[in-house]
Amino acid sequence: MGTKRIDRYSCPDMTDTKTQNLRLRRPKLRLKEAEDRGVMLRLLKRMFAENGHLFVRQYSIAIACLVLVAATTAFLAWVMRDVIDQIFVLGNRAAIVTLPIVVFLTFVVRGLATYGQGVILARIGNNIVARYQRRLFEKLTELSVDFFTDNRSAQLAARINQNVSGIRETLNLTITSLARDLLSLIFLVGVMLYQDPLLSGIALLAAPPIAFMIASLARKLRVATREVIEVNSRVLGSMQEAAQGITVLKAFTMEEPLKQRLETLVTTAEQRSNRIASITERTTPVTEIVAGLAIAGVIAYSGYRAIVYGYSPGAMFAFITALLLAYDPARRLARLQVQLERAMVNASMIYEILDIEPRQADAPHARPLKIEAGEIAFRNVTFGYHTGEPVLKDISFVAPAARTTALIGASGGGKSTIISLIQRFYDVGSGEITVDGTDIRMVTKKSLRGQIAYVPQAPxxxxxxxxxxxxxxxxxxxxxxxxxxxxxxxxxxxxxxxxxxxxxxxxxxxxxxxxxxxxxxxxxxxxxxxAPILLLDEATSALDTRSETLVQEALENAMKNRTTIVVAHRLSTIVNADQILVVDGGEIVEGGTHDELVDKPKGLYARFYALQTRRHGDEVLSLA
The missing domain is CATH 3.40.50.300 (P-loop containing nucleotide triphosphate hydrolases)
Incomplete structure (x- = not known):
């Protein structure tokens, strides 16, 4: 009797399953990485295509400055050989004057070039940010109302504010990395190879492990960056909403629950930001350790050769100087992919907004609307904000030109929706809306809305x-x-x-x-x-009795010779309307003048009017 030994060799099914899953996952990961690289390249190409040709002269000057920075950096390493050999070994008195002057002039050129490229790239970046801010505002004004219904305005503003600099950072990082860091590294490696090819090979052994680590971290950073942008936008959005609704917040003593909600968001944002910092800074210790080993090995071996075999100290010093100077651009290039990932995530989220197509776009051959009379007609219009939930159900009516049509009914019946559809904030699901017989989908939105004056319920x-x-x-x-x-x-x-x-x-x-x-x-x-068309959506709802009476007189003057559609709950404001339509459950159930509708004792309008008249009488009695 013994216990059966179970290990990974006696469980082939488990091992095979894990191995199979790993084999299946690897091609998918490689495919995802290839797709991500393709997306990044396309995005980078698009950014340069949209902006590069606008700044050819400025970029050319900036690149020339960056090349000077790279060249002077390499020259400083090169000249160290003569400084050591000519001054400290051979005691050349002339070199004591000429070489310090050469080194000083090199630093002057390097400083001026650094200043020039910094100012030029900053100006280009600021111009790019300004251009994309204009484009974003133009796009936001083009987008249909349903976009803003689906996206909270405070979070949208916060997200744009965070992301708009991503394009500038991407372009500047690319230019400075290629023209300064990469060229500096190439020139310095050239100096190293010229001085000592063997030592150069030892130093360059640090590159492959660093490159492999950076590629691994970049994938994690891409996901983490998008997460932190979304959470931060919610934090800023919540703060903006609290500021806008401060009176309601204080009136309902909502400080504590909103503090708790914000605390949750802030804590989540902090954790995500800490994760990004951890991923980003993970490159530093590994880079320092690997580079430190390479540099220490080079110093030890070059010192050994100088002591034992009598190699020129100037050549060794020039090599070590080039190696140390090459460390900074190499380190910046090592972090480039990580920085680009963060910048390009921001840039891609800006393009997500810029690439949205408005749902209420103008028809290909839309023409400007020319109003002759101003008659508005709904013909078998059905509409719903969500599929399968119609708000208006096959309604038809005509608002005569230069006359007043009033819409009344219970809240949620579809009155304000009719006002929105006339302005083409949304497109109808079926049927058509016409102005003087022209379908409003066949005219430009700008010309349609230019013929309408609108007073919303909430000013x-x-x-x-x-x-x-x-x-x-x-x-x-x-x-x-x-x-x-x-x-x-x-x-x-x-x-x-x-x-x-x-x-x-x-x-x-x-x-x-x-x-x-x-x-x-x-x-x-x-x-x-x-405008020839006037739309009033509860225009007097926020007025007291005195102001309502005064404004009602003003509106009656404004309605003259205009096609007016009024949404009202207070029936006293629309008794003189030429036509009153009762909207209930998305359908027009009654229509006529005030006198005609009041004479229908079982009608909805008559019940509404009786209820409001009775309530008004009670208020008068209570005041008396």
Whole structure:
């Protein structure tokens, strides 16, 4: 009776499975590495194709400076042979004057060349960052609304801010590494080979293990860099959101839960950054150890030959000088792939945004919209934000030209969606929307939206003065036009009470103004546009009773001779509309004038009106 011995030889299935998995994984890893290298090369080629031709002269001067840096570095190693032999061995008095002057002039040339390339590359880099910031802003303004629905704006801004310098770093690293470090290394190795080929071979033994280690680390760094960028963007996004919603944060005493959430994000970001630091700096000890062994071996062997065989000390000193000077460019080149991986991950994430195709792109032969009357028609329109979840269901209606059409109904019924579709923020799933009989998908978005004045439910004000914000409605508007629009919107009263009147700078989204004041500025911006189509999405929702009455009068004047579509919950604001449509569950269930709809006691409009009238009466009684 004995115990059966089990080891790896008695378990062939387990061993075979592991070996088979390893064999299957190796080709996949090699294929992935080849694909990654191909992506990097294509990305690098694209960056140079987009930017290189713009800076040919500047890059040529910078490269010439870098070549001078490399050449003077190698020359310093070369001249050490004569310094030792002529001055310290032979005692040449003339060399005491000439050689120090030569060394001094070499350092002068090297310093000026370093300064020149540094300034030129910095200017090129700053210009590249500015150009990509412009391109990114232009791209963001081209992208459809659904992109911003899917991507949180705060995180998007943080991500762009982190990544935009990746292209500059990639180009500058490539130029400096090739023109300075690689040339310096080549020149210095040339000096070493000329002085002593055998010792050069000993010194160069350090290169293969370092190169192998760098390639291994670069793969890990690529994944870690993308992770830390994503986490940092969430950290910055959370901070920006907290700043924007500070009043809500304090009102609901949300400080502690938000601190805990941010603490989790910050800790994760710190851990990811520490991992990157660990991977990046892992090259340093290995490089130092391997290079130290090579240099120590060279010094020991060259010293032995000088003592035993009487080799020239000048030649040995020149060789060791070249070897020591070659260490810095060799070390920078060793870290180049790691640095490029980080920079190119940033650059690739910028191109991911630049390469997005807008979903609501203009049709190939889209033409400018020319409005003759301004009639808007929905014909069998079905639309949903998500597949299989329609918000509008086969709706059809006509908003007559130069008339007011009001949309009412419960929240979530699809009223604001209709406003968004008219502006082509989204494309319909089926059916068509026309303006004067022209499908809006067949005209340019710019010309369509240029014919529309829009007042959103939640007013948004931009950085700048009150005058600047109103002028955004029509950039060529005069000061008189702006002030007239403000008066029509009943906004001039509070504007003139501001410290600088119309030239008062606004805080972030007009934080120093009340909701009603922000809404009136939004209305003034729409009025100054003087467009034939006016869209009002709960335009008076943020106003008190007095302001609502004043603004309603202004809007009634603005609606004259314009095709107006009004979304409203307060029925008192739309009783004079030429047409009222009741939207319920994505369908138009009733339509007519106020008087016609009120006379339908079982209709939705009549119930809404009765409910609001009763509530208003109760409020009056309670005030009395």
């Amino acid at each position: 948004y004000l931009f950085d700048g003065t009150i005058r600047d914000n109103i002028r955004l409605g029509r950039p060529d508007a005069s000061d008189a036009d702006i002030e007239s629009a403000a008066r029509e919107a009943q906004a001039e009263e509070f504007i003139l009470r501001q410290p600088l009147g119309y030239d008062t700078p606004l805080g972030e989204n007009g934080v120093t103004l009340s909701g009603g004041q922000r809404q009136r500025l939004s209305i003034a911006r729409a009025l100054v546009r003087n």
